[in-house]
Amino acid sequence: MLDPRGELAEWIRYLRDIGIKELHVPAAAPPAARTAASAREMPVRRPAADPRPAAPRKGASPESRPPATKPAAPASTPAPRAAPAPAAPSAALSGGLAAIREELGDCTRCKLHERRRNLVFGVGNPDADLMFVGEGPGADEDMQGEPFVGRAGQKLNEMIKAIGFERSEVYIANVVKCRPPGNRDPQPDEVATCSPFLFQQIEAIKPKVLVTLGAPATKLLCNTSVGITRLRGNWQEFRGIPVMPTFHPAYLLRAYTVENRKKVWEDLKAARARVDEG
Numbered sequence: 001m002l003d004p005r006g007e008l009a010e011w012i013r014y015l016r017d018i019g020i021k022e023l024h025v026p027a028a029a030p031p032a033a034r035t036a037a038s039a040r041e042m043p044v045r046r047p048a049a050d051p052r053p054a055a056p057r058k059g060a061s062p063e064s065r066p067p068a069t070k071p072a073a074p075a076s077t078p079a080p081r082a083a084p085a086p087a088a089p090s091a092a093l094s095g096g097l098a099a100i101r102e103e104l105g106d107c108t109r110c111k112l113h114e115r116r117r118n119l120v121f122g123v124g125n126p127d128a129d130l131m132f133v134g135e136g137p138g139a140d141e142d143m144q145g146e147p148f149v150g151r152a153g154q155k156l157n158e159m160i161k162a163i164g165f166e167r168s169e170v171y172i173a174n175v176v177k178c179r180p181p182g183n184r185d186p187q188p189d190e191v192a193t194c195s196p197f198l199f200q201q202i203e204a205i206k207p208k209v210l211v212t213l214g215a216p217a218t219k220l221l222c223n224t225s226v227g228i229t230r231l232r233g234n235w236q237e238f239r240g241i242p243v244m245p246t247f248h249p250a251y252l253l254r255a256y257t258v259e260n261r262k263k264v265w266e267d268l269k270a271a272r273a274r275v276d277e278g
């Protein structure tokens with residue numbers, strides 16, 4: 001883990017990398033002071049954690065995740081289980097993230113359970129003002145049971161830090177909670193089955209702002225078929241919550257142009273400003 005000076009240097013490097021020479025974050029502390037040390041002084045209303053840590057640690061279209069670099073190891077792939085009849089999440093699940101996780105249990109509601117190692121529920125501050133939503137776990141996330149922990153996760157962490165937050169201060173979740181084989185996009189039936197749990201997470205967290213990462217999350221929360229390339233940077237809404245669509249960090253890694261990085265930076269700055277507006 002980097003020390004605070006190292007983290008600050010990394011953050012400054014990211015800003016330079018995207019061509020930013022000056023930064024104004026409309027918050028109480030100046031951005032230069034937002035090192036990890038200063039961030040620890042920021043009030044965190046509740047501790048950040050998956051309310052139910054994953055059982056044994058077994059974690060995108062141009063706008064989503066990259067193709068898998070290797071298939072899941074057959075030797076460690078659990079044997080397929082017979083899926084019971086799909087069950088809709090109960091309407092009574094409004095008792096917070098723990099209740100939602102409890103309701104999910106060892107979910108077999110859709111076919112994605114067959115090859116997962118870990119169900120990836122979500123991570124972060126359950127009282128977050130800012131929530132990021134991706135499409136589904138990749139290989140690293142499936143292994144670790146936590147969203148955005150691979151290379152794309154590191155990029156997301158940089159993006160979060162660049163707007164003055166720590167990863168632990170925001171909440172991160174996905175449309176589907178089990179890894180789609182080969183990192184394909186989640187299919188409509190999988191999205192339809194799993195997304196009610198995401199909706200409940202959003203209801204429980206009540207973020208001030210949502211940021212959708214990539215096409216599948218944007219299509220779902222913004223209820224649109226418009227592509228992310230056209231939609232990014234334009235405010236949308238999900239149940240009264242402002243939504244800023246932007247590129248998935250994995251896409252950014254694949255198409256690492258100054259233009260794309262600036263677009264994402266503009267989107268995130270807008271999201272941060274909206275959070276600060278209250």
Ligand code: SF4
Pocket residue numbers: 104107108109110111112113119176177178190193194
């Ligand atoms: S993706 Fe969602 S609905 Fe499908 S098995 Fe996993 S948790 Fe259940």
